[in-house]
Amino acid sequence: MSGLPASAHALVTGGSRGIGREIARALKRAGATVTIVGRNRATLEAAIAGGCADHMAVADVADQDALTAAIGLAAARQPIDILVANAGAAESAPFVKSDAALFRRMMDINFMGVVHTVQAALPAMKDRPYGRIVMVASTAGLKGYPYVSAYVAAKHAVVGLMRSLALELASTNVTVNAVCPGFTDTDLVAGSIDTIMNKTGRGREQAAAELAKHNPQGRLVRPQEVADTVLWLCGAGASAITGQAIAVAGGEV
Secondary structure: OOOOOOOOEEEEEOOOOHHHHHHHHHHHHOOOEEEEEEOOHHHHHHHHHOOOOOEEEEOOOOOHHHHHHHHHHHHHHOOOOEEEEOOOOOOOEOHHHOOHHHHHHHHHHHHHHHHHHHHHHHHHHOOOOOEEEEEEOOHHHOOOOOOEHHHHHHHHHHHHHHHHHHHHOOOOOEEEEEEEEOOEOOHHHHHHHHHHHHHHOOOHHHHHHHHHOOOOOOOOEOHHHHHHHHHHHHOHHHOOOOOOEEEEOOOOO
16 A cells, blocks of 8 residues: 555656656556656657656756746646655766866756745645655765765755655655666666776776676665655655655665
């Protein structure tokens, strides 16, 4: 039993691939009507064709006007009860080679994208009898990693935002939490594996092991494991859980 309210409407940004797609799939299987938002129309359409969602909107979370319009149309179709701010991106570089443009990109997508998403949906959500906001951060929001300082800074900002917003909304029916996955078996991590291979000359198995070694369980996290955590936070049984950053990382944090 998911404990979702009847006829709940869930909106998931970055919902056409990886963790976002699995979250959308889990919410839909639990009975929610699901809208996914993303930049790529083809992957959004593929996710809907695969039964992961009911509706879609094309928008970049870094484009506040486009995102606000997309969320407004989704809410007009059906008021939003569950908001999952999942969209993100990662770039790596040594700090001394991480210029202002790289930091802006990471902040615009990973942090301001969350800000834009919540600001667009929250006013109407506060007036509803049930609300759940889940921000998909990262273990990078709880600790440091070398060579991804801009990404780590942005994810720390997401966790800080979540904690502040949870307190602001504690007297309402809206809870606010963050899920912090470790290295997860997604396209994003596949790109990191490619980078390791290109820079070190290692094979794919060795490069994947370099990331998996951060997890005490010695493996990559499965997207479904992250989705299951989000689904629980969205249920009625988690009504007293707010302001929490939950690591899904095999004991890394």
